[in-house]
Amino acid sequence: MRINVLQHTPNEGPGMIADWAHAHGHTMYVYHPYQFGVLPTADETEMLVILGGPMSPNDDLPWIKQERDLIQQLLDRDVPMFGACYGAQQISKTLGYPVTKAPAKEVGWAPVARQSTVIPGIPATMSVLHWHEEMFEIPAGATLLISSDAVRNQGFVMNHRVVGLQFHFEPAADNVREMVVNDYRYIAGSVLDQSAKTILQTPVPPENKDILYTILDYITA
Structure with a gap:
């Protein structure tokens, strides 16, 4: 399967999504439309991953x-799609729903809670990395999956076929360090009140990789 990844800033890459793709024998192509203005065509996309970014x-x-x-x-072709942060917002916006300021800016590690068991294997609570201050609306026909x-x-x-997450399951430890050292100024004003040092010293929960794999397996089954 050809997985096309839309990356929107140098420090927010596919992370453990790449590990999943390689483990399943898929081929991954990473596009940087913010820099090069190049996007894949629908005909050459068997799965789309839309990553986060500052825009x-x-x-x-x-x-x-x-x-x-x-x-x-x-969406019209029922192609598997995964959106993280800005990527999830783009999916919702495509479907005609507004993207607005969230009730609170969340930057750092914080728990989220499962709201639906439609995807088997997702635990009731999870500790995840947040890096956002905007929020998508849940599209009609979609199920609320997770809340904080x-x-x-x-x-x-x-x-x-489609999952959108406002937070990040995909970063491994190296990816978290890359996000923090380059975008630490964004941490200011977060309701989570964590320093860059605190975020860096918090281990990536090992179960996050398993949950990410469960979600990706679900939309590609």
Whole structure:
């Protein structure tokens, strides 16, 4: 399977999604539309991964709108799709729902709670990395999957093929360090009140890799 990954900033890459792809014998192509303005076509996409980034789906940039055109084509074709943070917001925005300021800016490690058992194997609570201050709406026909105390809309699943998460399961330890050392200024103002040092010293929960794999296996089954 050809997995096309849309990456939107140098320090937020596919992380453990790449491990999953390699373990399953898939081929992964990483695009950087914010820098090169290049996107894959729908015909060459068997799975789409839309990663996070500092931009907003509300920004008036041609490549952001072109991404949504691609997303719509793939939704129409029932192609597996996984969105993280900005990526999840793009999916919701493509479906006609607003992306707005979240009730609280969340940056750092904090628990989230499962709201649906539609994907078997997701535990009731999880500790995840947050890096956002905007929020998607849950599209019609989608199921609320995960919430946090501060932000209800943390994850959705739709049609057994699409999952959008407001937070990050994909970073391994090296990826977390890359995010923090390059984007530490963004931590200020978070309701989680964690320092860069605290975020760096918090181990990535080993179960997060298993949960990520469970989600990716579900949408590609």
